[in-house]
Amino acid sequence: MCGILAIVGRSDVGAALYDGLTVLQHRGQDAAGIATVDGARVHLHKANGLVKDVFNTEHMSRLRGRIGIAHCRYPTAGSEGADEAQPFWVNSPFGIALGHNGNLVNTNLLRKELFEQDRRHINTGSDSEVLLNVFAHEMQNSGSLRATAEDAFRAVSAVHARCIGGYAVVTLVLGLGVVAFRDVHGIRPLVLGRRDSDDGVEWALASESVALDLLGFKRERDVRPGEGMIITEQGELLSQQCAEPKQHAPCIFEYVYLARPDSMMEDVSVYKARLRMGEKLAQKILHLRPDHDIEAVIPIPDTSRTAALALAQTLDVKYREGFVKNRYVGRTFIMPGQSERVKSVRRKLNAIELEFRNKCVLLVDDSIVRGTTSRQIIQMAREAGARKVYLASAAPPVRHPNVYGIDMPSAEEFVAHDRSEQEIEQLIGADWLIYQELDDLIWSVSEGNDDLNHFDTSCFSGEYITGIPTGYFEDLARARADHAKAARRVSKG
Ligand SMILES: O=P(O)(O)OC[C@H]1O[C@H](OP(=O)(O)OP(=O)(O)O)[C@H](O)[C@@H]1O
Numbered sequence: 001m002c003g004i005l006a007i008v009g010r011s012d013v014g015a016a017l018y019d020g021l022t023v024l025q026h027r028g029q030d031a032a033g034i035a036t037v038d039g040a041r042v043h044l045h046k047a048n049g050l051v052k053d054v055f056n057t058e059h060m061s062r063l064r065g066r067i068g069i070a071h072c073r074y075p076t077a078g079s080e081g082a083d084e085a086q087p088f089w090v091n092s093p094f095g096i097a098l099g100h101n102g103n104l105v106n107t108n109l110l111r112k113e114l115f116e117q118d119r120r121h122i123n124t125g126s127d128s129e130v131l132l133n134v135f136a137h138e139m140q141n142s143g144s145l146r147a148t149a150e151d152a153f154r155a156v157s158a159v160h161a162r163c164i165g166g167y168a169v170v171t172l173v174l175g176l177g178v179v180a181f182r183d184v185h186g187i188r189p190l191v192l193g194r195r196d197s198d199d200g201v202e203w204a205l206a207s208e209s210v211a212l213d214l215l216g217f218k219r220e221r222d223v224r225p226g227e228g229m230i231i232t233e234q235g236e237l238l239s240q241q242c243a244e245p246k247q248h249a250p251c252i253f254e255y256v257y258l259a260r261p262d263s264m265m266e267d268v269s270v271y272k273a274r275l276r277m278g279e280k281l282a283q284k285i286l287h288l289r290p291d292h293d294i295e296a297v298i299p300i301p302d303t304s305r306t307a308a309l310a311l312a313q314t315l316d317v318k319y320r321e322g323f324v325k326n327r328y329v330g331r332t333f334i335m336p337g338q339s340e341r342v343k344s345v346r347r348k349l350n351a352i353e354l355e356f357r358n359k360c361v362l363l364v365d366d367s368i369v370r371g372t373t374s375r376q377i378i379q380m381a382r383e384a385g386a387r388k389v390y391l392a393s394a395a396p397p398v399r400h401p402n403v404y405g406i407d408m409p410s411a412e413e414f415v416a417h418d419r420s421e422q423e424i425e426q427l428i429g430a431d432w433l434i435y436q437e438l439d440d441l442i443w444s445v446s447e448g449n450d451d452l453n454h455f456d457t458s459c460f461s462g463e464y465i466t467g468i469p470t471g472y473f474e475d476l477a478r479a480r481a482d483h484a485k486a487a488r489r490v491s492k493g
């Protein structure tokens, strides 16, 4: 779930794009990039690494211009290499740069079509490069000498007709401005913000509203599923629906784990949704064991904190910070390799013994995916002297791959794959394991917005709203399972 950002300002935007990326860092830790337009020139810098390591003063001084886009990457397709960092760039037609959050499921077919019909060469394994070339080809089809808004809306319509999957996209089109769009189901997020400066109105688009907050933009609204949005170089905002309305289905995992709690998505506060998840989970616990013996509720930092707090309050049990997080270690789940993830849990979290000794504790996590975190954390709680260790997950068991922008490609890697809850409980070594019900999770989010009642819940339910081409899951697992990534790293030396 990469982070994307675009700004059409009245003065240089390089520094603002950098700052905005730093608060989207939790969405992608592998690579980062910024592209700006400076007159008739595009300046682009991208590389592997965290935002703070990718850009130095010299790079920033070259990123001139009052229009730009930015990206931080968490790969879901192709390799982890620097050549697949974003924004991607094509010089024909017009000069177009693109940043993409999401994942396409018909990349192979598109790749073939681009080569055989559209005569375009794709240089990497990235689905985003394919998406850019579909958009560029459709822009080229217009035959215009200069890019127009009509051409761009037509190209967005064609992208919606050709591309299947999850995508929130920001592009820079030289001579026109920023063109942004979201897939027809609105699986991946994109929000618009406005800032009034002395020189006129300025616009920003971001994966999460937290980036708008930081930069002083007021959140206006989410980009609609299937909508095309253009902010011209002159700062005019144009919008058009570029696809027939389909079932709106934002990714529910954004609310569980991906997004920052201080973000608003689809007019729902992520923080409040997580509080409701905690309340629902507590109700389930009280229903199953009205006379439970839980003495303390302890979150597994960071993301589960909010849900754990509400859970403790609803249970009327003490909330305790039993694990301290090393603030210099990033998110473990979005690291590319399993051995790295395993090592990181220990490096990241340390137990405060006092909070565990002789106690019956309920640990809370937002989700259990591969079980990397829970297995180790339960063991740490026991080593710290806990009498009993229960574990509650604010999300239901993850049993199916995610194909829309979260790197969960292979069901066999999930601890819940082909296992009952009781078997998982045993495997991770918990005395009791409680999962959220899917209906309760859906309620927790939809309660924040009356118009929102459907979500992409594929990794819990196995239902894929876009339909999935035959053979896709097999290809995905073959290309992106942990062992495949490890083999790629070895062969690269
Ligand atoms: O079952 P697993 O495969 O371990 O995945 C789930 C864990 O990974 C995430 O934490 P992460 O460390 O990535 O980020 P956080 O600090 O935001 O909680 C998530 O919050 C769970 O704790």
Ligand SMILES: NC(=O)CC[C@H](N)C(=O)O
Pocket: 001, 002, 003, 073, 074, 075, 076, 077, 078, 084, 100, 101, 102, 103, 104, 126, 127, 128, 405, 406
């Ligand atoms: N997580 C994402 O949004 C990934 C974007 C794109 N599929 C890539 O791999 O770069």
Ligand SMILES: [Mg+2]
Pocket: 300, 301, 302, 303, 304, 365, 366, 373
């Ligand atoms: Mg976590």
